[in-house]
Amino acid sequence: MQMTSLLPRDFFARDTLQVARGLLGQVLVRLLDGQRLSGRIVEVEAYIGEDDLASHARFGRTARNAAMYGPPGHAYVYQIYGLHHCLNIVTGPEGFPAAVLIRALEPLEGLEGMQARRGVADPALLTSGPARLCQAMAIDRRLDKADMCAPDAVLFVEIGAPVPDEDIVTGPRVGVQGDLRARTVPWRFYVRNHPCVSRGRTTDDRPRTTDDRPRTKKDDAR
């Protein structure tokens, strides 16, 4: 049976930016072989609608991104570069493709198993990236479309300690290229100065101010 601290579907059915912001501080839990693996969410990104040219939904519905069009509170897990996996949680109303990418956790439970799967010992390297946390928590495409709000879920989110506004930083999403708006819209949220936030950190963790040139010239090179 599930704890009452499980985040309900209504939480995920809201506006995607609200969900993304609200997921910081909550606890992602993975049940594996009767063991609890968990981590506090410290970095997320929002992908919203087919008009978001950084979203997998930008070309419309396909077999891969079908979960994004499904009901909120379900997992969207995809494979990238042939070897990595990334976990999203579907948001907003069913039929509208939107999701929050979980980019980094602060590991809480099951550190030994995470270290074994990751091949590293440093807690700051266990789950500080979208593919790293999937490897640490044994998340792959078998969990695509899994209902994270079901009573028997093996992957879900529990209520954690809220993160105050002054500790939240927003900025452009990591790894997004091409379209100017997609590159610059501040849909990345992370906990200020947290050691487990992934690379792509800004030069200095300031609340917002102007853009601080996430990357220099690298597009014109090739």
Add this chain to the structure above:
DNA sequence: GGATCGATCGGCT
């Protein structure tokens, strides 16, 4: 510390 590159393969315009 920053830049560059290879791994590796499913899904796609």
Add this chain to the structure above:
DNA sequence: GCCGATCGATCCG
């Protein structure tokens, strides 16, 4: 055929 919501190793300064 091409390319990616990444990572880790390597090279350079």
